[in-house]
Structures are given as C-alpha cells and as structure tokens.
Amino acid sequence: MNVLTAQTTGRATVQTVGRRLGHWVSMLLLLVASLATLLPATGAMASGGVAIPKQNWSFAGMFGTFDNAALKRGAQVAVQSCMTCHSIKYIKFDQLRQFGVSEQEVKTWAESQGRTKKDAMLSGMEAAAAKEAFGVVPPDLSLITKARKGYEDYVFGILTGYASAADVALAQRVMADGKVSGEEAKEVASQLQLDLRHPDKMGEVLKRIVAGENFNRYFPGHFFAMPAPLSDGAVVYSDGTENSRNQLARDVVTFLAWAAEPTQMERKSLGIKVLLYLFVLTIMLYAVKRRIWAKVH
Amino acid sequence: MSKIMEWVDARLPVTALLKSQATEYPTPKNLNYWWNFGSLALFVLIIMIATGLFLAMHYKADANQSFDVVEHIMRDVNYGWLLRYLHANGASFFFMVVYIHILRGMYYGSYRKPREILWWFGIIIFFMMMATAFMGYVLPWGQMSYWGAAVITNLMSAIPIIGEDLVVWIWGGFSVGDPTLNRFFALHFLLPLVIFGVVMVHMWALHAVHSNNPVGIDVHEGKDTIPFHPYYTIKDLYGAGVFLIFFCAVVFYAPNFFLEPDNYIPANPMQTPAHIVPEWYFLPFYAILRSIDFLGSFSKLAGVIAMGGAIAILFILPFLDRSPVRSFRYRPLSKQLFWIFVVDCFVLGWVGYNPADAAIFDGALPLIIVGRTGTALYFGYFFLLWVITAFDIEKHTPVPKSI
Numbered sequence: 001m002n003v004l005t006a007q008t009t010g011r012a013t014v015q016t017v018g019r020r021l022g023h024w025v026s027m028l029l030l031l032v033a034s035l036a037t038l039l040p041a042t043g044a045m046a047s048g049g050v051a052i053p054k055q056n057w058s059f060a061g062m063f064g065t066f067d068n069a070a071l072k073r074g075a076q077v078a079v080q081s082c083m084t085c086h087s088i089k090y091i092k093f094d095q096l097r098q099f100g101v102s103e104q105e106v107k108t109w110a111e112s113q114g115r116t117k118k119d120a121m122l123s124g125m126e127a128a129a130a131k132e133a134f135g136v137v138p139p140d141l142s143l144i145t146k147a148r149k150g151y152e153d154y155v156f157g158i159l160t161g162y163a164s165a166a167d168v169a170l171a172q173r174v175m176a177d178g179k180v181s182g183e184e185a186k187e188v189a190s191q192l193q194l195d196l197r198h199p200d201k202m203g204e205v206l207k208r209i210v211a212g213e214n215f216n217r218y219f220p221g222h223f224f225a226m227p228a229p230l231s232d233g234a235v236v237y238s239d240g241t242e243n244s245r246n247q248l249a250r251d252v253v254t255f256l257a258w259a260a261e262p263t264q265m266e267r268k269s270l271g272i273k274v275l276l277y278l279f280v281l282t283i284m285l286y287a288v289k290r291r292i293w294a295k296v297h
Numbered sequence: 298m299s300k301i302m303e304w305v306d307a308r309l310p311v312t313a314l315l316k317s318q319a320t321e322y323p324t325p326k327n328l329n330y331w332w333n334f335g336s337l338a339l340f341v342l343i344i345m346i347a348t349g350l351f352l353a354m355h356y357k358a359d360a361n362q363s364f365d366v367v368e369h370i371m372r373d374v375n376y377g378w379l380l381r382y383l384h385a386n387g388a389s390f391f392f393m394v395v396y397i398h399i400l401r402g403m404y405y406g407s408y409r410k411p412r413e414i415l416w417w418f419g420i421i422i423f424f425m426m427m428a429t430a431f432m433g434y435v436l437p438w439g440q441m442s443y444w445g446a447a448v449i450t451n452l453m454s455a456i457p458i459i460g461e462d463l464v465v466w467i468w469g470g471f472s473v474g475d476p477t478l479n480r481f482f483a484l485h486f487l488l489p490l491v492i493f494g495v496v497m498v499h500m501w502a503l504h505a506v507h508s509n510n511p512v513g514i515d516v517h518e519g520k521d522t523i524p525f526h527p528y529y530t531i532k533d534l535y536g537a538g539v540f541l542i543f544f545c546a547v548v549f550y551a552p553n554f555f556l557e558p559d560n561y562i563p564a565n566p567m568q569t570p571a572h573i574v575p576e577w578y579f580l581p582f583y584a585i586l587r588s589i590d591f592l593g594s595f596s597k598l599a600g601v602i603a604m605g606g607a608i609a610i611l612f613i614l615p616f617l618d619r620s621p622v623r624s625f626r627y628r629p630l631s632k633q634l635f636w637i638f639v640v641d642c643f644v645l646g647w648v649g650y651n652p653a654d655a656a657i658f659d660g661a662l663p664l665i666i667v668g669r670t671g672t673a674l675y676f677g678y679f680f681l682l683w684v685i686t687a688f689d690i691e692k693h694t695p696v697p698k699s700i
Binding site for chain 1: 368531538550
C-alpha cells in the first residue's frame with residue numbers, strides 16, 4: 001500500500017527504491033539462512049539411520065480420511081499379530097466398533113488376549129515374560145506413529161524393512177570369503193541401504209545377518225530386538241483382500257495412526273470451518289480497516 | 298446508561314481512563330505493521346492463560362500419571378485435543394510474535410531514551426516467558442520433558458560453591474522426579490499471571506512515553522498523531538485475524554510440527570534419548586551455551602554465563618547505542634549489522650538443533666566452529682553497534698523533520 005501511494009503521488013525517489021532493494025536483499029538473506037536450517041548435518045548420531053521412503057496415506061493432508069475397511073483389517077492385524085507382545089493401552093476393544101468391527105469380533109479379539117470388550121487393549125503377554133524373551137519390554141503402540149521421526153512412514157518402513165531371503169542370500173554370498181570387496185560393497189549398499197562411507201562396518205553388519213540377527217534397513221543401528229513381525233499371509237482377512245506383508249503393514253499402520261489420535265478427523269473437519277470463518281472475518285476486518293484509514297492516507 | 302456511567306465515574310473514573318488511554322490515546326499515524334506485534338503478544342498471552350486454565354482443570358502433576366493424563370485430555374476430554382494443541386502451539390507462536398516484537402524494537406531504536414524502562418520490562422517479560430515455557434514443556438512428562446529438564450537444571454551445578462546443592466534444592470531430590478514435576482506445575486501456573494502483571498507495567502511505561510515510530514523522531518501531538526481508537530483497534534484486529542489464520546492452520550493441520558516425536562514416549566530416567574534438543578525458541582541460546590567448550594573445567598560455567606549474557610546484554614543496549622538517530626532506517630551501518638545479527642540468530646538456531654559433534658561439507662566444517670563464530674557475531678553486534686555510534690563512525694542519512 002505504501003508503494004502504491006508513493007507511486008501515485010510521485011514520491012518514489014531513488015532513495016526509497018534503494019531502501020526497498022535493501023529490504024529485499026535482507027529478506028533473501030533471511031530466507032537463505034532459514035533454508036540452511038534444512039541442510040542435513042552429518043554426525044556420529046546421524047549416520048545410523050537411512051532415509052525412510054515416503055508413503056501415500058489416505059488419512060494424510062487437510063482432506064484426508066480413514067478408510068474404514070482398512071482400519072478394520074489393520075485392527076485385525078494389530079490384535080492377531082502385534083498384540084502377541086505389544087499393548088495399545090489407550091484404546092479399549094469396544095472402541096474398534098467405531099469403524100465397523102462387529103460386536104462378536106470385538107468380543108472374540110478381546111478374549112484372545114484374556115480380556116473383555118470393555119478393557120483396554122492390553123497384550124496377553126506379561127511385561128516380565130516379554131523382557132525375558134526379548135531383553136526389553138515391547139513399547140506400547142498407542143502413540144507409536146507420533147513418537148518416531150518419520151511418523152507413519154517410519155513404522156511402515158520398520159515393518160517392511162527386515163532382511164528378506166534374498167538379502168540373507170546376498171550376505172552369505174558376500175561373506176563367503178570373509179571380506180567385502182569394493183564391487184560387493186556397492187551392491188550391498190544399494191540393496192540393504194547401508195552407508196557406503198563406512199565400509200568397515202559393512203562386513204560386521206553382514207556377519208550378523210548371516211548369523212540370523214534381526215536386521216532392519218530402516219532402524220537406526222540396524223539391529224533390532226523385535227524379529228520380523230509380519231510376513232506374507234501372516235493374517236487372513238475375511239474381506240478377501242490380499243494379505244501380502246506390505247498390505248498387512250499398510251493396514252496396521254493405518255489402524256495405528258487412528259489409535260494414536262482418534263480425534264484427528266474431528267480436528268480436521270472443525271479446522272476447515274474455523275479457517276473459512278477466519279478468512280471471511282479477516283477480509284471483512286481488512287475492508288473496515290481500509291475504510292477507517294482512508295481518512296488518514 | 299449514561300446515568301449509571303456517571304455514578305460509576307464519580308467513584309472510579311473509568312470513562313476518563315478509557316478516553317485518555319484508549320479512545321483518545323494519541324498514537325503516531327505512521328506505525329507500520331511491525332507495530333502490530335505488541336498487542337498481538339498480549340492477545341497470545343490471553344489465549345495461553347485461557348487454554349492453560351482449562352487444561353489445568355484436567356491435568357495432574359504426578360510422575361506416574363501425567364503422561365497418561367495428557368493422553369486422557371487428548372482422547373476423552375471434550376475438545377481437550379483442541380485445548381492442548383492451542384496451548385502447545387501457542388507457546389511457539391508466542392515466541393515468534395515476541396521475537397518479531399523485540400527485533401522491531403531493536404531496528405527502530407525503540408529502546409532509546411526515553412523508553413529504557415519500557416524496554417527493560419520487556420526483557421523481564423521475555424525472560425519470564427522462557428522460564429514459563431521451559432517448565433510447561435516438562436509437564437507432559439515425555440522423554441524430552443524429562444531429559445530437557447535434567448539437562449537445563451543441571452546447568453545450575455556450574456555455579457561455584459552452591460551449584461550442586463542448588464540443583465538438589467531445585468529438583469527436590471537427587472534427580473529430576475515427582476517433586477520437580479509438582480513444583481514446575483505450580484510455578485507454570487503462577488508465572489503467566491506474574492507476566493500479565495509485568496505486561497501491565499510494560500504498558501504503563503509505554504503510555505507514559507508513548508509509542509516510537511518507524512521514523513524514530515518525537516512526534517507532535519495532534520499534527521502527527523491519531524487516536525488509538527478506531528485506527529489502531531481496527532488495525533490490531535485485522536492483524537489478529539491474519540495471525541489466527543496462520544495459528545489455526547498449524548493447530549488444526551500440523552499440530553505436531555513444533556513438537557519432538559520423542560515427547561510422545563513416556564519419561565524414562567533409565568534411557569537417555571540419542572539427541573536431546575530443546576524447543577526451537579531456545580535453540581540459539583542453547584548453541585551459545587554449547588559453543589563455549591574450550592575452557593576446560595570452566596567451559597560449563599562460561600557457557601551458562603554466555604547464555605545468560607546473551608539475554609542480559611539487551612539490558613544495556615540503550616546505553617551501547619550512542620547514535621543521535623533512533624531509527625535504523627537512516628543508519629546504513631547499523632542496518633547492516635542488524636540484518637547480520639538476524640541471520641546469525643537463525644544460524645545459531647540451526648547449530649543448536651544439530652548434535653554437538655555434527656559437521657557439514659562431509660565433515661570438513663565441524664558445527665562447533667560455526668557455533669563459536671555465531672556466538673562471536675551475536676555479541677559482536679552489541680560491541681560493534683557501540684563502536685560505530687560512540688566513535689561517530691556511522692554517518693546517518695538525512696532524517697525527516699516530521700513524520
């Protein structure tokens with residue numbers, strides 16, 4: 001607005017132009033500096049993990065919604081697979097009916113963990129027994145998609161990032177002669193997403209894969225207390241959806257995203273109304289502001 | 298109606314106060330939009346106190362319950378998720394608004410005579426905000442809550458002689474624990490009300506000396522001023538509308554953007570997170586703290602002093618700046634220093650965000666070097682501002698005689 005008045009009254013002197021230019025240069029500097037904050041810094045800590053592939057989630061974004069069928073399938077995977085060891089303590093079995101799990105199914109699933117449908121989704125496995133078996137108490141999954149960098153993508157990456165039969169075969173082939181050659185290192189780095197800059201560590205990793213430890217390409221540090229939880233056909237869907245490992249993972253991550261914040265759809269739908277209201281209000285306030293200030297300008 | 302007001306005014310002159318301090322309060326007519334951020338800060342403070350009050354009605358400070366209680370608020374309390382997201386993101390937006398407010402004061406010389414006391418109360422508010430935000434972040438009792446509290450309170454142990462005992466006294470035990478959480482909650486509830494009181498003093502000081510303006514010269518009342526109402530009431534309302542759009546966009550569509558994922562993991566004293574990082578608004582100061590690592594056993598104390606000094610130095614800014622001109626608009630050197638300072642704050646923030654042992658350019662440039670340089674530049678701003686103004690190095694451009 002200042003620019004407009006300055007031009008119309010012919011007061012746009014070289015000085016003010018210069019000043020504006022100075023402003024823009026400064027703003028540009030600011031922008032560069034803020035972009036620099038996105039620059040990845042590598043450190044001892046940062047080298048452990050790898051970039052996690054982005055997934056498309058139906059519930060992401062402003063207008064995203066949950067697919068009830070996927071939620072139901074995901075809940076089934078959670079109950080029949082994850083809950084062997086993990087709890088989802090902030091959700092009660094009964095809440096699963098919100099997206100169409102039948103009362104009978106809820107009852108059966110609850111009983112499978114020795115609970116009733118009014119109980120929280122606690123694993124049938126005792127914490128002490130879990131610690132005995134895995135060395136750690138498996139974390140509660142209620143907030144897992146919010147509690148890890150990478151969010152849903154990270155959890156999906158973990159579930160699908162374990163060493164496949166082909167990965168193990170590669171490790172065995174490379175380590176047959178006990179060392180990693182330059183050519184082999186490149187192959188291993190691309191297939192297992194290991195850091196090429198640390199070739200010395202690569203041999204160690206491969207040795208542990210051959211020894212049958214739980215390798216996961218997306219876990220910082222790569223070796224995990226949890227054995228691969230999902231495999232093709234691990235859970236049988238009643239709606240006939242294919243039950244590949246990736247599909248199971250996709251469904252259960254969808255369910256866990258819901259469990260992490262069951263109010264999120266309420267949040268999104270209210271948000272649109274709030275923002276629309278604010279847009280209209282602000283435009284009106286601006287119009288009134290122009291009108292009132294017309295006397296001054 | 299007017300009869301009632303007459304009755305009241307005879308006993309408490311409300312109308313006269315409103316007239317002199319609001320409806321007819323003379324305000325320079327040339328204030329730009331950077332002047333919106335003062336009233337905006339008050340607006341956010343009110344949002345924080347209001348949402349915080351309702352959150353407190355559902356919250357319990359208890360090392361065994363707080364994490365669950367926050368989830369209870371998120372899941373079971375009607376609009377509890379909204380209250381919490383407004384409050385958690387409100388803290389971030391509060392700092393954004395206040396940082397812009399402070400930088401505006403620095404750019405246009407609003408700290409200069411006769412506004413020194415006004416400026417000092419502003420810094421006191423800023424300092425209390427930092428304490429309040431820090432203690433508020435501890436309340437959800439997640440991993441970052443716990444370890445952030447542990448790291449920051451531990452800094453006190455650097456104080457000679459009494460340090461170790463002081464930390465135990467603050468903790469109420471031999472580590473951060475339930476007593477710490479309880480007292481932080483009590484203080485987190487109290488401090489915003491104290492801040493509100495100091496804000497009133499800040500405004501009292503403002504209304505005693507009146508607003509500075511972009512030109513930075515004293516204004517002639519009447520010719521150069523307009524009544525606060527309706528001109529600035531409507532401008533501030535419009536600004537608040539724009540602010541709310543940004544704020545609500547984050548609250549409703551990216552509510553965890555400013556939050557660390559680690560804080561959704563319950564506090565675990567037995568497991569240190571790989572990378573403890575404070576909230577973004579503390580990062581530049583955190584970087585300054587860590588950049589002093591070359592003084593052996595004195596590093597910690599020196600770092601704490603440098604971090605405190607980074608804020609404390611603002612107190613003497615009115616005396617460091619000796620220029621005859623307030624506004625940097627007419628001060629080419631000061632203006633350049635100012636923008637270097639702003640960029641430097643971003644760089645320090647970025648250094649603070651990264652692990653202490655990180656490096657860029659494939660390890661060629663350790664971030665600690667960037668951090669030390671940034672710290673030097675930060676304090677360099679204040680020193681150079683004094684040098685160029687005290688020794689008449691800066692030649693200011695012509696200042697208009699009137700706005």
